[in-house]
Amino acid sequence: MWHYQAPLRDMQFVLEHWLQAPLAWHQSVAFASLDLPLAVQVLEEAGRFSSAVLAPLNGSGDRQGCHFAEGRVRTPDGFAEAYRTFVEGGWPALACAESLGGQGLPQLLDAALQEMLYASNHAWAMYSGIAHGAYLCLKSHAPQWIQAHYLPSIISGEALPTMCLTEPQAGSDVGLLRCRAEPQSDGSYRLNGNKLFISGGEQDLTENILHLVLARLPGAPPGSRGISLFLVPKLLEPGQANGVRCDGIEHKMGIKGSATCSLVFEAARGWLIGEANRGLATMFVMMNSARLHVGLQGLGHAEAAWQNAFAYARERKQMRAPRRPAGVDAEAADPIHFHPAMRRTLLELRACTEGMRAIGYWAAHLLDQAEHGPDPQSRQRAGQLSELLTPVIKAYFTEQGFTLASKALQVFGGYGYVTEFAIEQTLRDSRIAMIYEGSNEIQANDLLLRKVLGDQGRAFAELLSIMREEAEQAATCAECAGIAAELQALGDKLERLQGQVAQQAIEDAQYPYRAAGDFLRLCGLALLAFAWTRSARVSRALPETDSQRADKLQSAGFFFAYLLPEADLRIAAIHAARAPLPFLA
Incomplete structure (x- = not known):
């Protein structure tokens, strides 16, 4: 009863006509070899993976959820196999630098990929969703040996990263966090403390997990000015466990196939990323990327809701419409998309979804221009605009994702409230995006x-x-x-x-x-x-x-x-x- 097909035609419209992205690529040294046919081919392959591999696991993953026992998490059936397919396809490397083993493609194409992943299976996409932001953070701020040792595993998908901010007493106010980091004679640190609401903090998709953890150094200033960022691997070397463990997972309203973990750090070995006491600023490289991706979650939910509501409205017949389109034969009952109330809802779903796609892709295109623009002035302008757009995309898109999913559920009537038609899962899954990554x-x-x-x-x-x-x-x-x-x-x-x-x-x-x-x-x-x-x-x-x-x-x-x-x-x-x-x- 549920389907998803990547909206490739509209994606191409945005790339080719709305953004004129191929022209910008041609003018950029970084993307000079990229043209529209190649970009469309990339999106087609991403669409096939999303619709054929991820979408069929969306409902079953919601029903089965994650299971926790003896410190280990088992994800829903098929999730690990889907991740292996994702890695074999080279998708984690899409927008990473070629010099580091990535494919060197624009963040614009990665934004389209993220939309498809979240639209087809939000819970599964949570595991890989933070990877590009972590890559950017380490690439910008990590010591060279950290980059050489850990960046390749993120780019290849061999390891998945997490973002560890929240503690029981410190949610949005990260200045209240208590996790401590003690310096060691070899230049490493030992971390002690608790973190919760950590997406993918424990999972069975990858052997190693790279935790990016906010903690306090001895004598650090109080509040958010005294926070530092550390890389804490689950495994220090193959088979050598670090002092970090999962002591439970949350039972949630939605995204049930995503393991939301409580983590305990007990003398866990880690390394400082960036400057001491400037961890929040360092992590913002990752958080800004994450906020754009969370906005794309809202877009993905809106697209899935629109597709399925429209398909249902064309099939479901109820009453006779006050007016029919020309050439439609009179029947005892009409498809409900002929009725004015349903037409208005469906038009709103389409208009908001396609409008958000244009703006969301524009923001990603601006990120590419901010890094690879032809001159300093254009790069600065693009960066300034992308920073302005980011909070709007994160908040407005996620609010619309939830609102439009609710309106789509109304199209289904009573059937929308039962699990058989799955729009209720979209409504549940979409709600969290308004809360995390900065409410x-x-x-x-x-x-x-x-x-x-x-x-x-x-x-x-x-x-x-x-x-x-x-x-x-x-x-x-x-x-x-x-x-x-x-x-x-x-x-x-x-x-x-x-x-x-x-x-x-x-x-x-x-x-x-x-x-x-x-x-x-x-x-x-x-x-x-x-x-x-x-x-x-x-x-x-x-x-x-x-x-x-x-x-x-x-x-x-x-x-x-x-x-x-x-x-x-x-x-x-x-x-x-x-x-x-x-x-x-």
Whole structure:
């Protein structure tokens, strides 16, 4: 009753037309040998793996879950075999540097891969999901001998990494963590403490697990300023266990095939990564990568929900629709996608999903440009924009993933509530993404206080400039003139709002915290408006006989008519946040 097929046609549309990525690749030394046919071939192979190998394990993995006994975790049947297939396909090495044994392909293609993995089997993808971020962290900050010894095993997939931040008393406030690291005479450290909610902290996919652990050195400053980052392998050498063990796994609402572990470090041997007492900044290299990937989880859930809701709506017949499309014979009952309420829901699923794909892939493309752009100025601009987009993608996409899964469940009616139709699993699995890797509330604070107010709005002004440039280009197209004017008007509203928020923040230091959530949602809507204006404009390059051209224009019109009006509600809520919040008794 459940299926997933990679949306390769829309992925190619984003790469070829929306981003014009092949042109950027051609201008880059790093990707000069990459062209669109090769990129599409990579995506096709990733799609086959996701639909043929991972998707069939999604439901069974949820029902079976992980099992813990005597310090070992057994993942659901088929998970380990699927991982071996993943490794044999070279997928862990996709976006890693060729000089280190990787394939040297863009993070843009890795983003598309991640979307497919999470859409087909979120729980399984949790095991490999942090690997690229760990690779970037070690590549940027680890001593050369660590890189030489451990990076090849991450790139090859021979070992999987984890991110060990959370402790029982220290969740979002990592400054409260107590895990200790004692320096040794040989330059290593001995770690003692407890960590929990560690995804893949113990598993049976790889022999070795490389834990990246935040801990305190003796005499370290209090709070987050006194945290250091350490690499702590499960095995020091083949067969030689380190002092880290799993003492249990969580029983969760969703992603039940992912082992969420409690870890105990008892004189575990590790090595410092980066500078002492600057571990949080060092780990942010990994966390920023993870936050983009978590946003892609929301996109993956939305895509899976849209595919299955649309397939069900075309088959399920109930009542006669108030109006049928021309040429459809009258019957006693019509497929429910003819009914206005269902049409609206399905159009929203499609518009939000495809709009998020364009923005999510744009962020990944900006990461490639930030590293491999033709000049320092373009690299700096791309990096600045990607940092601005990251909290929006993480929070808005995951919120939409859950919301759209819920709306898709409504399409199924009562059948959606039973496990046979599996949309209920998508709803359960999608909920965690709003919490981990920095809760969505933290992302909202990061966006408004650090990324907008913190740099005096420079990055935000650059984003508004890009939106206005798009509106000007789209205005020259008769089919797009109306939505171009709306995008231009939205940009003007956002510019005025930015100034008003900045002034109010001077008068009331708590105001940005009250307004942050609505400000982030407003930015999400603005990005979708930008995505659909560009999609409508560039779709005119497609042949008039191509149904994708009509679909893009249709979705763009629907978004501006039905979904963008929420922006005015968010603006009103941001102004309303000037009123102080009362304390609860």
